[in-house]
Amino acid sequence: xxxxxxxxxxxxxDYLEHETVLRDSLIESQGKPxxxxxxxxxxxxxxxxxxxxxxxxxxxxxxLLTEGWVAPHYLHENADAIHNNVTHFTSFINxxxxxxxxxxxxxxxxxxDRRVNSGHHRLYRGVPMASALDFILGxxxxxxxxxxxxxxxxxxxxxxxxxxxxxxxxxVLMNGYSGFGLDGRVPDKNTDKINxxxxxxxPKTASSAAELxxxxxxxxxTANTTLHLRILKVRTILVGHAEMIEIPWLALHANxxxxxxxxxxxxx
Numbered sequence: 304x305x306x307x308x309x310x311x312x313x314x315x316x317d318y319l320e321h322e323t324v325l326r327d328s329l330i331e332s333q334g335k336p337x338x339x340x341x342x343x344x345x346x347x348x349x350x351x352x353x354x355x356x357x358x359x360x361x362x363x364x365x366x367l368l369t370e371g372w373v374a375p376h377y378l379h380e381n382a383d384a385i386h387n388n389v390t391h392f393t394s395f396i397n398x399x400x401x402x403x404x405x406x407x408x409x410x411x412x413x414x415x416d417r418r419v420n421s422g423h424h425r426l427y428r429g430v431p432m433a434s435a436l437d438f439i440l441g442x443x444x445x446x447x448x449x450x451x452x453x454x455x456x457x458x459x460x461x462x463x464x465x466x467x468x469x470x471x472x473x474x475v476l477m478n479g480y481s482g483f484g485l486d487g488r489v490p491d492k493n494t495d496k497i498n499x500x501x502x503x504x505x506p507k508t509a510s511s512a513a514e515l516x517x518x519x520x521x522x523x524x525t526a527n528t529t530l531h532l533r534i535l536k537v538r539t540i541l542v543g544h545a546e547m548i549e550i551p552w553l554a555l556h557a558n559x560x561x562x563x564x565x566x567x568x569x570x571x
Contacts, residue, residue, distance in 0.1 A: 372521060372531075373456065374554035376496040377446035379537040384443035385550055392480075392532060392551040395438045399474050403427040415518040418505075424523055425476040432470040435530055436460040442553065456555055463561050470560060473525045477533035482549045487536040497537060500554060529556045 378388065406426040408414060416423055440457050444450045463470050478485060488497055504519030512518075523531070531554040538547050 372501070372554045372556050373452060374500050374531075374552070375444055375446075375449040375452060376494075376498070377449050378444065378552055379490065379497060379535070379539045379548070379550050380495060381443070381445040382541045384445050385541075385548070387443040388551045391438070391441050391443070392553075395434075396476065396480060396532065398434065399427050399430055403430055403474075414523050415512060415515045417516050423479060425479055426525070427474045427476075428525065428527070429471045430474050430530075432460055432464055432472050432528070433468070435472045435474070435528075436464065439553070439555075459557070459561055467560065470528075472528045472530050474530045474532065475523055477520065477523070477531050480532055480534060482534040482536050485534070485536050487538050487547045489538050497535065497552075500535070500552065524556045526558060528558045528561050531555075 378384070404427070406413065406428060408416060408423060408426070411417065413426060414424065436457060439453060439460070442453065444453050488499060490496060491498055501520035502517070504515060504522070505517040506514070509515045520531070523529075531552075533552050533554075534549050535552045536547050537550050538545055540546070541548070
């Protein structure tokens with residue numbers, strides 16, 4: 304016999320549940336690619352509603368629609384990950400273009416964008432959320448904060464698909480998925496984060512939509528869950544010296560079908 308304080312007992316039970324989920328998903332995925340295991344693990348977590356934070360092993364909090372966009376911060380810090388993501392993003396974008404029609408922003412009918420030196424955004428409505436889930440799962444992320452967010456987004460989508468298998472997302476290729484005309488970004492000197500992902504509205508002093516030259520990246524969204532794909536120019540040190548590199552990046556805005564499930568790592 305052993306006496307364990309209630310807090311320690313609960314911690315042990317949570318660890319055992321976490322390990323059981325992990326073992327079951329590994330057994331189910333024997334002989335399959337790692338990407339298939341990741342999807343199986345996410346689906347296993349998704350079926351446990353609501354997943355407690357300690358089952359995943361990180362502290363999570365609900366993310367509300369009014370809090371806006373979620374995006375990784377560290378897609379620039381690993382050369383191998385960047386290389387993999389270049390291919391991965393291109394493959395997904397080709398799929399989107401082959402299966403979905405582009406909606407042109409003629410006469411600013413969708414978003415106000417009258418900029419001259421811009422590739423302009425390309426909207427593709429009605430991409431299967433299941434395909435977007437596979438894309439997010441396959442994106443190479445190497446920083447712990449990014450992978451925690453990747454898991455949270457994936458579990459959110461998987462749970463939504465359990466209730467609505469035909470759920471759709473809208474994909475926007477920001478600036479035409481091109482680095483044309485973009486300024487470079489510099490990571491935060493203390494955290495190495497990319498904090499300034501979005502380009503703001505222009506001019507900032509505009510008092511009405513008619514006065515806007517550009518609506519701003521944060522308002523480039525639809526009523527559906529919206530996925531931004533973009534090229535970001537980042538000054539980073541990966542080969543011994545500072546260099547401006549074009550890096551694929553993503554951001555996600557949840558609609559109400561997804562918002563009640565979306566979780567994010569809680570940071571002190």
